[in-house]
Ligand SMILES: Nc1nc2c(c(=O)[nH]1)N[C@H]1C(S)=C(S)[C@@H](COP(=O)(O)O)O[C@H]1N2
């Protein structure tokens with residue numbers, strides 16, 4: 109049984125079409141469709157119960173309701189996205205709250221350097237805090253002018269355009285601030301810890317534990 113990382117390693121790298129160098133990362137193919145990829149089932153929510161929780165290296169834990177997040181300033185972003193399974197999509201349009209605008213409301217301890225993003229169902233992905241403070245890092249609730257669909261992460265997903273798309277966790281539920289880095293789900297399963305698509309940071313080089321049939325929920329819209 110091939111793991112996801114092993115399968116991608118075996119896939120043939122496409123040639124970058126002329127004129128797209130610099131914008132299309134190496135080994136990627138452009139798509140107009142919007143693939144749907146995730147582990148497990150699409151979660152269902154009672155929005156009266158839904159929260160986004162912040163904990164770890166913070167002076168105070170904070171829990172946001174959806175209403176509180178919706179009341180924060182809105183930001184719209186048009187950006188390219190790149191998935192490690194070799195598709196990229198240009199000019200995707202998102203609306204949400206800048207991570208930075210939420211960060212300002214928190215009392216994160218100075219010794220915190222990393223964030224573990226917690227999402228349903230039992231998904232985690234790790235990033236340096238610095239990578240979340242840019243002006244294109246969103247907690248997104250709209251795509252192309254419409255509310256996110258369930259499959260693309262409604263009610264709230266992270267958008268981190270400069271890293272492979274597995275870092276853009278769907279169905280986010282919490283941020284854990286950490287002094288030391290710790291690998292998330294794909295980062296423990298053969299994928300790169302940082303994941304810069306322009307440097308082709310796809311794999312970790314370690315042994316892989318996850319068979320492909322455990323992530324077969326692949327779909328498009
Ligand atoms: N909660 C959660 N978020 C997730 C995943 C997941 O399995 N669970 N998969 C990641 C991966 S591997 C990819 S490529 C993108 C896909 O997002 P999309 O389905 O909107 O294209 O979601 C990321 N976010």
Ligand SMILES: [Mo]
Pocket residue numbers: 145191192193273274
């Ligand atoms: Mo992915």
